[in-house]
Amino acid sequence: MKIKEVAALTGVSIRTLHHYDEIGLLSPEKSLENGYRIYTDVDLSTLQQILFFRALDFPLKKIKEMMSSSYYNRLEALEMQRTMLVDKQSKISAMIETIEKTIQHEKGEYVMSQQEKFAGFDFENNPYEAEARKRWGDKKVDDANKRVHNMNKQVQEEMNRIYRDLAAIRTIDPTSEQAQQAITQWFHFLNKHFGTYTPEAFRGLGLMYIEDERFTNNIDQFGEGLAKFMSEAMNEFAHKTTTKP
CATH class of the missing domain: 1.10.1660.10 (Multidrug-efflux Transporter Regulator; Chain: A; Domain 2)
Structure with missing residues (x-):
């Protein structure tokens, strides 16, 4: 042709x-x-x-x-693509359901719980993976991806809980003791499930939350201004941790 x-x-x-x-x-x-x-x-x-x-x-x-890799196999690639597309389809369906409930909630036809408002939001799929690979290398990102794919529902719920807890206090001083206690939970969560984060890497991640509008928009779905609050709290956490005698 x-x-x-x-x-x-x-x-x-x-x-x-x-x-x-x-x-x-x-x-x-x-x-x-x-x-x-x-x-x-x-x-x-x-x-x-x-x-x-x-x-x-x-x-x-x-x-x-x-x-172009010598290990490339078309059938294996098709099977992988099918799995990824089905996964994407299920997540989109969940998001559509959340939107429908939200519309009914706004019309006063349905009382929506706080948990339902965030059903379907997915922070596992990272559209910034290429940049992460450039910054931290393939092995680091591959290891993190394996952990993400193995995350069970309980871990996902823990992640969302931390986001909601941080969103609830996002208007206070990010350097305050309460804010630092909350952001410390985020630090430990990331290290437990996504590899080893040094305080400096933690600070760098926080900067990406406000430098990349895609991060900002996703995080702020839990509460407007949350990304900025988390970034400042993470910066303060790293500063205190690295300056301890």
């Missing part, structure tokens, strides 16, 4: 297909007669695989790295 036919079939723009070729992600053979790109059945299967990864928010660089 020619590139225009592939674009019409898949909905992927010609410009995007050119880009995939330029970066070596999908490079079809070119006709000796006129130099046109000719896509084979294998190329179309590869494009399908790329689009599944893109639907799961994998960056192109990571897709190329995985698909």
